[in-house]
Amino acid sequence: xxxxxxxxxxxxxxxxxxxxxxxxxxxxxxxxxxxxxxxxxxxxxxxxxxxxxxxxxxxxxxxxxxxxxxxxxxxxxxxxxxxxxxxxxxxxxxxxxxxxxxxxxxxxxxxxxxxxxxxxxxxxxxxxxxxxxxxxxxxxxxxxxxxxxxxxxxxxxxxxxxxxxxxxxxxxxxxxxxxxxxxxxxxxxxxxxxxxxxxxxxx
Numbered sequence: 001x002x003x004x005x006x007x008x009x010x011x012x013x014x015x016x017x018x019x020x021x022x023x024x025x026x027x028x029x030x031x032x033x034x035x036x037x038x039x040x041x042x043x044x045x046x047x048x049x050x051x052x053x054x055x056x057x058x059x060x061x062x063x064x065x066x067x068x069x070x071x072x073x074x075x076x077x078x079x080x081x082x083x084x085x086x087x088x089x090x091x092x093x094x095x096x097x098x099x100x101x102x103x104x105x106x107x108x109x110x111x112x113x114x115x116x117x118x119x120x121x122x123x124x125x126x127x128x129x130x131x132x133x134x135x136x137x138x139x140x141x142x143x144x145x146x147x148x149x150x151x152x153x154x155x156x157x158x159x160x161x162x163x164x165x166x167x168x169x170x171x172x173x174x175x176x177x178x179x180x181x182x183x184x185x186x187x188x189x190x191x192x193x194x195x196x197x198x199x200x201x202x203x
Contacts, residue, residue, distance in 0.1 A: 003154060007116065008145045008161065011039060011129075014138040023162040027154065028146070032089040032119055033111035038158050039129045039139055047096040049132035052099070053111065053119070060125045067124060081124040089114055121146070 004027045006096040011162055022042045027033065036051045089111035090096065099108050120127055120143050129139040 005117070005146050006152070006157065007120075007143055008147070009141050010144050011042065011139050011141045013043060014140055019164060021164045023144070024158055024160045026116070026158040028117040029115055029121065031112055031159075032114045032116055034089055035116050036089075036111060036129060039132065039141075041159070042163075043139065045131055045137075047133070050090070050116075052130045053089045054106075054128045054130065056126055056128075057087055058084045060120070060122070062085070063124055063126075064122055067077050080200075089119065089164065125170055 006025050007027045007028050009025065011022045011024070020043070024038070024042060026038060030038075032053050036053055037047065039045075040047050040051070086104060086106045088099055088106050088108045090099065090108060091112055092110040099106060105120040123143055123145050127141045127143075129141060131137045131139070
């Protein structure tokens, strides 16, 4: 049985029409790094570029207050927070270079040492997956629900629950005109059966 709570995510590839989305479930005990590889498998990325996952902590906190405590006396103070804190998770290896952004507060942690339950924990929490820092692909994710299923064999996770059924031809050659280089991209659908076998086991 699944011994840990289950996270259900909705993921959407940014800046493309029609929408290319995935709904999938993972254990809350997987690392942020493994979540990143799961996303790559879902979109048939090749894992040949760097990746990062960012969590807008301040935004998630304000959304929680807005949804669950709309009449809180301190809500206006919370909405006016100027110090936007973003957690950024990357794989720390010999080639790792600290990330910095002069326009926002970003704190970086090792994605291989952080479980996703420490990064996001409440329904409606947001996170953003960044793949290939040159071409700058982004996938926006929302934690839809957290639940337990004692009858589910934990070996069935991660698993896909739904996805946008698009023909490969519809997204096989995508170029965003504001990019400096018109590099063709391929994003194709993947089957549920391919998900588990394609993941790095040790992450």
